[in-house]
Amino acid sequence: xxxxxxxxxxxxxxxxxxxxxxxxxxxxxxxxxxxxxxxxxxxxxxxxxxxxxxxxxxxxxxxxxxxxxxxxxxxxxxxxxxxxxxxxxxxxxxxxxxxxxxxxxxxxxxxxxxxxxxxxxxxxxxxxxxxxxxxxxxxxxxxxxxxxxxxxxxxxxxxxxxxxxxxxxxxxxxxxxxxxxxxxxxxxxxxxxxxxxxxxxxxxxxxxxxxxxxxxxxxxxxxxxxxxxxxxxxxxxxxxxxxxxxxxxxxxxxxxxxxxxxxxxxxxxxxxxxxxxxxxxxxxxxxxxxxxxxxxxxxxxxxxxxxxxxxxxxxxxxxxxxxxxxxxxxxxxxxxxxxxxxxxxxxxxxxxxxxxxxxxxxxxxxxxxxxxxxxxxxxxxxx
Amino acid sequence: xxxxxxxxxxxxxxxxxxxxxxxxxxxxxxxxxxxxxxxxxxxxxxxxxxxxxxxxxxxxxxxxxxxxxxxxxxxxxxxxxxxxxxxxxxxxxxxxxxxxxxxxxxxxxxxxxxxxxxxxxxxxxxxxxxxxxxxxxxxxxxxxxxxxxxxxxxxxxxxxxxxxxxxxxxxxxxxxxxxxxxxxxxxxxxxxxxxxxxxxxxxxxxxxxxxxxxxxxxxxxxxxxxxxxxxxxxxxxxxxxxxxxxxxxxxxxxxxxxxxxxxxxxxxxxxxxxxxxxxxxxxxxxxxxxxxxxxxxxxxxxxxxxxxxxxxxxxxxxxxxxxxxxxxxxxxxxxxxxxxxxxxxxxxxxxxxxxxxxxxxxxxxxxxxxxxxxxxxxxxxxxxxxxxxxxxxxxxxxxxx
Numbered sequence: 001x002x003x004x005x006x007x008x009x010x011x012x013x014x015x016x017x018x019x020x021x022x023x024x025x026x027x028x029x030x031x032x033x034x035x036x037x038x039x040x041x042x043x044x045x046x047x048x049x050x051x052x053x054x055x056x057x058x059x060x061x062x063x064x065x066x067x068x069x070x071x072x073x074x075x076x077x078x079x080x081x082x083x084x085x086x087x088x089x090x091x092x093x094x095x096x097x098x099x100x101x102x103x104x105x106x107x108x109x110x111x112x113x114x115x116x117x118x119x120x121x122x123x124x125x126x127x128x129x130x131x132x133x134x135x136x137x138x139x140x141x142x143x144x145x146x147x148x149x150x151x152x153x154x155x156x157x158x159x160x161x162x163x164x165x166x167x168x169x170x171x172x173x174x175x176x177x178x179x180x181x182x183x184x185x186x187x188x189x190x191x192x193x194x195x196x197x198x199x200x201x202x203x204x205x206x207x208x209x210x211x212x213x214x215x216x217x218x219x220x221x222x223x224x225x226x227x228x229x230x231x232x233x234x235x236x237x238x239x240x241x242x243x244x245x246x247x248x249x250x251x252x253x254x255x256x257x258x259x260x261x262x263x264x265x266x267x268x269x270x271x272x273x274x275x276x277x278x279x280x281x282x283x284x285x286x287x288x289x290x291x292x293x294x295x296x297x298x299x300x301x302x303x304x305x306x307x308x309x310x311x312x313x314x315x316x317x318x319x320x321x322x323x324x325x326x327x328x329x330x331x332x333x334x335x336x337x338x339x340x341x342x343x344x345x346x347x348x349x350x351x352x353x354x355x356x357x358x359x360x361x362x363x364x365x366x367x368x369x370x371x372x373x374x375x376x377x378x379x380x381x382x383x
Numbered sequence: 384x385x386x387x388x389x390x391x392x393x394x395x396x397x398x399x400x401x402x403x404x405x406x407x408x409x410x411x412x413x414x415x416x417x418x419x420x421x422x423x424x425x426x427x428x429x430x431x432x433x434x435x436x437x438x439x440x441x442x443x444x445x446x447x448x449x450x451x452x453x454x455x456x457x458x459x460x461x462x463x464x465x466x467x468x469x470x471x472x473x474x475x476x477x478x479x480x481x482x483x484x485x486x487x488x489x490x491x492x493x494x495x496x497x498x499x500x501x502x503x504x505x506x507x508x509x510x511x512x513x514x515x516x517x518x519x520x521x522x523x524x525x526x527x528x529x530x531x532x533x534x535x536x537x538x539x540x541x542x543x544x545x546x547x548x549x550x551x552x553x554x555x556x557x558x559x560x561x562x563x564x565x566x567x568x569x570x571x572x573x574x575x576x577x578x579x580x581x582x583x584x585x586x587x588x589x590x591x592x593x594x595x596x597x598x599x600x601x602x603x604x605x606x607x608x609x610x611x612x613x614x615x616x617x618x619x620x621x622x623x624x625x626x627x628x629x630x631x632x633x634x635x636x637x638x639x640x641x642x643x644x645x646x647x648x649x650x651x652x653x654x655x656x657x658x659x660x661x662x663x664x665x666x667x668x669x670x671x672x673x674x675x676x677x678x679x680x681x682x683x684x685x686x687x688x689x690x691x692x693x694x695x696x697x698x699x700x701x702x703x704x705x706x707x708x709x710x711x712x713x714x715x716x717x718x719x720x721x722x723x724x725x726x727x728x729x730x731x732x733x734x735x736x737x738x739x740x741x742x743x744x745x746x747x748x749x750x751x752x753x754x755x756x757x758x759x760x761x762x763x764x765x766x767x768x769x770x771x772x773x774x775x776x777x778x779x780x781x782x783x784x
Contacts, residue, residue, distance in 0.1 A: 013396050020727040027734040028751075054519035212601045230498045230520040269458065269615075270568075271498075294522070310518070311511045311549065315435070315502045318470075318626050340500075344515030344548075361512045363552055365432075378512040379528055379550055 036371035038378055041325055042312065042360040044352045048304040049341045053237055053297045057227030057277070059247070059287045061218035065192045068214045069095050073187070075206050075214065082200050086191045092215055095187040095208075104180045111173040118170055121163035128152070128159035195219045198289060220286040223279065224260060227295045228272040233340075236299045237262055243277050248292040256280040259297060302339060306352055310344040312360045313337070322352065323359035323366050325374070330359060330366050388716035391693065402685055403721050407728020409681060410758060413674045414733040415740070417750050420667045422743035427557045427655035431648060434475070435505040436621035437630045439646045440637060446646075448477045448619035449557050450659050455643070457571070457617045460497075466637055468628035473497035474617040475506040476570045479560055482530065483539035489530045491563045492556035493540060495570020495617070505621035508564055514549035520566050525549035527561035538563065541573045557659050559742040567617070575616055585611060675757070682725075682758075683765030686718045690769035697773050698781035711770045715763060722762035726755050 069075075078093035080086055135152040138144035199216035202208060225245055229237060243257040256279075263274040277295050287293075312322050314332075321334040338347030352358070359366065361378050392399050430449065439448065440455070440463060447453025455474075463472045476495035481488040494506065501507035501516045508516070508525050514534045517523045524545035526532040538545045545565055554562040565573070577585070586608050590596050596604050622637075624630045634645040646654065656664075690697070697710060730751060737744040 007393075009393055009396055013393065013400070016400060017724075020724065020731070023731045024727045027731055028748075054521065056521050209599055209601065232498045310501060310516045311514065313500075313502045314510065320502045337500075340518065342518045344518050362510050363512060365510060378552070379533075 036373040037366055038363045038375050039323075039330075039359045039366070039372045040361045040376065040378060041357050041374055042309060044306050044308050044322075044348060044354055044356045044358060046304050046354045047307050047345065048301050049307060049339065049345055049347060050301045051236070051299045051339050052342045053229050053234055053299065054342060055227045055229035055272075055275070055295050055297070057225045057293055057295060059223060059289055059291045059293055060226045061198075061220070061289055062222035062224055063193065063195070063219040065195060065217040066213040066215075067092065067189050067192070067217065068212045069189070069208050069210060070186060071095075071210050073098070073208060075202055075204050075208060076187075077204050078189070078200065078202070078214065080197050080200070080215065082197050084197050086195060086197060086217065088191055088194045090191045091188050092191055092197075093189040093204075095189070097184060097187055100180065100184050100187070104177070104184060107173065107177045107180050111170065111177050114166065114170045114173045118163070118166040121159070121166040125156075125159040125163045128156040132156040189214060191217060193217065193219060196286075218289065221282055223282065223286050223289075225257065225277040225279075225293045225295060227275050227277050227293070228267070228270070229275065229297075231266060231271045231273055234273045235339075237273060237275060237297065241297050241299065243295050243297045245277060245279065246294045246296075247287050248294075249287070255283065257295070296342070302347070305338065306348045306354050307345045308348055308352065308358055309360060310340065310346050312358050313346060314366075322348075323362075324352070325357045325359060325372070328372070328374075330368065330370055330372055332368060388713045388720070391696075391713065392717065392720065395692075399689075399717075399721070400724070402689070403724030404728050406678075406682060406685065406721060406725035408732060409674075409678050410725050410729030410754070411732035411736065412729075413671065413678060414729055414746060414750065414754055415736060415744055416667060416671050416674055417754070418733065418737055418744040418746045419740070419742070420664055420671070421745040421747055421750065423559075423660045423663060423667075424656055425745045426555050426559055426743055427660060428652065429553055429555065430557055430655070431651055433509055433554055433562075434621055435507070435509060435623065437624040437648060438622040438634055438637070439651055440472075440620040440622060440641075441618070441644045441646065443642060443644050445644055446654050446658070447644075448475070449651075450654050453618050453644075454616045455618070455620065457615050459641075459643075460617075460620045462641060463620055463622065463637065466633070466641070468625050468633040468636070469622055470625035470628075471503065471505055471623040473499065473504045473506050473621050474567055474619075475621050476567065476574050476618045477556075478570070478574045478618075479556060479558075480540070480573070482563055484530060484532055484536065489532075490560050491526075491530055492560045493570055493573060494562050494564045495567040495574070496564050497567045505623050508549070508551045508554055508562075510551070511549045512552045514547070516549055517564065517566060518548075521569055522546065523548050523566065525551060525564040527551045527554045527563070529555065529561035530563060532563075540565065540569075541576070542579070543569060543573070545569070553743065555743065557655050571615075571617065574618075675761075678758075679761040679765065682718075682722070682761050683768055686714070686721070686762070686765050686769045687772070689717065690714055690773050694773070694776055695781060698776050698778050701776065702778040702781045707774050710773055714766050714769050714773060718762040718766035718769075719759060722758045726758045729758075730754075 074096040076094045076096040080092050086092060132152045132155070135144050135149045139146065139149040195217040197215055198218050199213070201216070202214045208214065237259070239259050239261050241259045243259055245255045245257045246252065247255070257277045258280060260276040260278045263276070266273045308322060313320060314323060316332055319334040320337065321332055323330040324333050333351050335351035336349040338349045340346040359372070363378055366372070441447035441453035442455055445451045445453045457474050460472045460474050463469060474497045477492060479490065479492045482491045482493065496506045496517070497504050498520055501509070511525065512528065514525070517525055522543060522545050524538055524547050526538065526547050528550050532538060532547045532550065534547055534550060536547045538547060540563070551562070556562065589607055589611070590604060595607050622633070624633055630647050634647050637643060637645045700710060733746055737746060
């Protein structure tokens with residue numbers, strides 16, 4: 001076969017074909033299953049982790065007073081509105097007494113009548129006593145008969161009994177009057193503590209059942225956050241740990257707080273632990289009750305140990321480990337893990353020495369036979 | 384003997400190369416079309432791989448959680464965990480919804496992952512391309528880069544804002560929507576909690592009902608309202624089988640005793656590939672057939688035209704006594720060369736074009752090999768017509784007409 005004439009045209013055609021073949025080889029090797037996996041790497045570092053817990057909760061008041069009638073009735077007046085500050089013992093409203101005032105008047109009159117009866121009985125008693133004394137003297141002078149004297153003595157005894165009965169009646173009626181007055185006073189709705197009115201559930205004229213809440217008072221100085229932490233990883237939550245509270249309305253502003261107590265009962269349905277967080281300093285304007293709050297509780301820092309970012313950890317079958325980079329090739333090593341912090345660092349208790357290079361991010365799953373290409377980052381940084 | 388084909392190509396190389404390029408673009412489109420189909424299947428498999436589960440437990444008689452909606456009580460996973468052979472069981476929610484990012488809506492599949500660690504709990508993203516996994520139990524998200532999210536950015540899902548702490552690549556739903564992973568409790572809220580207006584309307588509706596708002600029972604209304612806003616459902620329970628246990632047997636046990644639907648990995652693939660994308664796959668298959676037919680017709684036409692262009696030269700060749708075999712070889716060689724250039728150009732264009740498609744386009748090696756042989760076969764078949772014409776030419780035409 002004769003060779004083709006060596007001319008520029010031949011060269012150009014050859015060049016185009018060579019470029020095509022080279023590109024084809026390039027795309028076959030650089031894409032598809034034969035291509036190396038792009039990864040970023042990091043070093044296992046020795047660091048003291050500062051674990052923390054993150055939970056959400058709502059702002060609640062520690063002391064809440066719910067005020068309402070103890071007997072069914074109609075609300076006569078209610079003098080405070082939501083947002084007002086009231087003092088302890090202040091009368092806030094009153095239930096309609098219906099006939100209680102009339103009964104009170106009747107009882108007062110009955111009491112006065114009983115007092116009049118006492119006076120009458122006293123007068124009778126004094127007269128009976130004088131008569132008995134006189135007939136005793138007359139009898140001694142033999143001017144009156146034995147029978148008359150005995151009759152006067154009996155009259156005295158009857159008068160004494162009548163007087164005692166009348167006095168007891170006065171006491172009984174006085175006690176009944178006091179009872180009615182107490183009932184009357186009980187119709188008044190009185191603040192059990194100083195606080196802020198947060199609810200006015202009824203207006204005058206409303207018929208209420210016994211025990212129904214009319215007003216709700218809270219003590220603004222006793223605001224706390226009722227917070228829930230997921231049970232998994234909540235080890236170490238204890239009273240007096242420092243906390244940072246972020247209220248939803250205040251965005252990024254962190255308010256220092258402290259764990260007051262961890263509730264002895266956890267929630268079995270939501271699988272959460274409950275805790276109460278108090279503000280280090282009570283906010284000048286108390287946040288609205290029920291507002292959502294994010295709470296980060298700092299746990300005591302751990303002793304320095306080897307740690308890796310959680311993105312480096314991988315599962316291969318039943319083993320958990322990292323891909324160590326040895327001489328440019330990935331090698332899976334199983335590790336034993338300890339605790340972690342909120343920045344995603346996880347303690348490695350065994351399996352990895354400090355300073356070893358491990359794969360952090362990868363474009364796709366690695367296998368032991370994978371070729372890797374180490375890059376600075378797999379996605380462009382934010383502008 | 385001289386290479387007639389080479390000579391002829393050199394004679395009109397510009398036309399030859401450009402025809403090859405044109406053909407290449409057509410082959411490129413065909414390869415991309417095959418890649419689109421492979422990509423759809425791969426998306427489905429990636430979805431299953433990324434969930435890290437061996438079994439999917441869903442509501443009875445549903446094909447959930449990807450192909451059909453499914454709802455389970457969220458405390459059911461404890462009962463499942465107690466079944467012998469279950470290694471790990473975790474709740475998960477999936478909901479395709481609009482996620483607000485930088486003032487724009489992005490369509491995404493929001494995945495609620497159960498509390499735990501990424502390496503122990505099924506459902507978490509298995510690997511990241513940037514950032515870290517979720518560590519807080521609320522308001523953190525790991526998003527796929529297809530959402531356009533960047534690290535540290537805020538995403539709004541329903542009424543809450545989530546900080547993007549990690550990014551993934553190729554974590555997509557079976558329909559190609561990027562995934563956004565958020566903690567399970569937040570996801571339950573996003574999925575089952577109604578919007579504020581609906582809650583207010585519902586409260587008013589309940590208050591208007593005299594059965595629930597009786598004067599004699601003041602606490603009843605509040606109790607009822609609080610139960611109506613509770614969200615205690617999930618879409619599926621992902622189960623990892625304990626070492627040594629059989630997935631099929633475990634599935635049968637759970638199906639029988641827990642009276643739930645359980646899908647194994649093979650069944651799930653069947654549901655995703657066989658049911659969810661079956662129609663789209665057939666649609667693409669149809670396109671592929673038409674494109675292949677059109678390509679074959681065009682290749683035949685091009686080779687026929689190239690031959691007809693030099694019919695006089697062929698007549699001269701015949702006149703000087705060239706054998707038919709030599710002429711036929713020339714045409715076949717040219718056709719194969721054209722086919723090779725076309726395939727190379729097509730494969731290269733497809734590779735560079737694939738990343739620009741909105742959905743995943745997967746070019747696999749067997750497809751390329753099959754494509755190469757198909758192109759060569761089509762070229763040989765197409766050159767048959769040209770050979771027939773060339774051989775039938777009358778040598779007299781060289782001097783006449």
